[in-house]
Amino acid sequence: MTDNETRPLDEAAQAELKGVPEELIDSAGNGEELVKLREELEAAKQDILYAKAETQNLRRRMEKDIADTRAYAATGFARDILSVADNLARALESIPADLRDDEKFRNLVAGLEATGREIEKVFAGHGISxxxxxxxxxxxxxxxxxxxxxxxxxxxxxxxxxxxxxxxxxxxxxxxxxxxxxxxxx
CATH class of the missing domain: 2.30.22.10 (Head domain of nucleotide exchange factor GrpE)
Structure with missing residues (x-):
């Protein structure tokens, strides 16, 4: 049989055609047009499922990117401020013990140490360890x-x-x- 020839439908297929508009069933009564439409519908359903899955994957990736951006937004600033923390630590280390005990420098040393502790506290607050x-x-x-x-x-x-x-x-x-x-x- 060629594609142009009509083929009779089996009983199950004929039962499915009950209630289907006459214009969808060809003159031979075999409903090839309906079968073609159903195949197109199934293909469209699959395309929609794939599109939904892709959209969901894209949404998840975007949410992860946003979370990463928020978590690591301070990276550039943190790198820059590390040199300040290093210089402060070197300044504290360079103060001789006799000056640490001197009444004139005691407040200066205490202020530098408090600044160092504050930097460490800010680092910890932003996840920098x-x-x-x-x-x-x-x-x-x-x-x-x-x-x-x-x-x-x-x-x-x-x-x-x-x-x-x-x-x-x-x-x-x-x-x-x-x-x-x-x-x-x-």
Whole structure:
């Protein structure tokens, strides 16, 4: 049989045609037009389902992007303010012990220490935390080895000294800790 020839429908198909308008059933009574319309309808339903799924996936991705943007919006500013925190810490470390006890400088030192604590509090409030380094094995995801130091006391690859503090912002690296790492003595 060719496509142009008409084929009679089985009883189940004829039962489905009951109540269908006459114009949808061709003159031979086999309802090929109706079958074609049903196939097109099923294809359209599938297309709609795929479009809905794609829209939902897009919405989820956008929500995640928005959440990430909110969580990490302060990254650039945080990197910039780290140098201020470093300079403050260096200033505090450079004050000799005899000046710390001097009545004239005691208030200055107390003010600098209070400023350092406030910076740490603000960092913590924004999810910025200092990376632990000294005494731990070198982690290339958090530490940047600046030099190797021969050591008989520490295992090779252990961080002996922190040259510059490293920081994380939530679960992302903000700045690696610059460290000196132990190596086997020569």
């Amino acid at each position: 200092r990376i632990a380094a000294t005494g731990l094995p070198l982690d290339p995801h958090q530490h940047q080895a600046m030099m190797e130091v021969p050591s008989a006391d520490a295992e090779p690859g252990t961080v002996l000294q922190e040259l510059q503090a490293g920081y994380m912002i939530k679960d992302r690296l903000l700045r690696p800790a610059m460290v000196a790492v132990a190596k086997k003595p020569d």
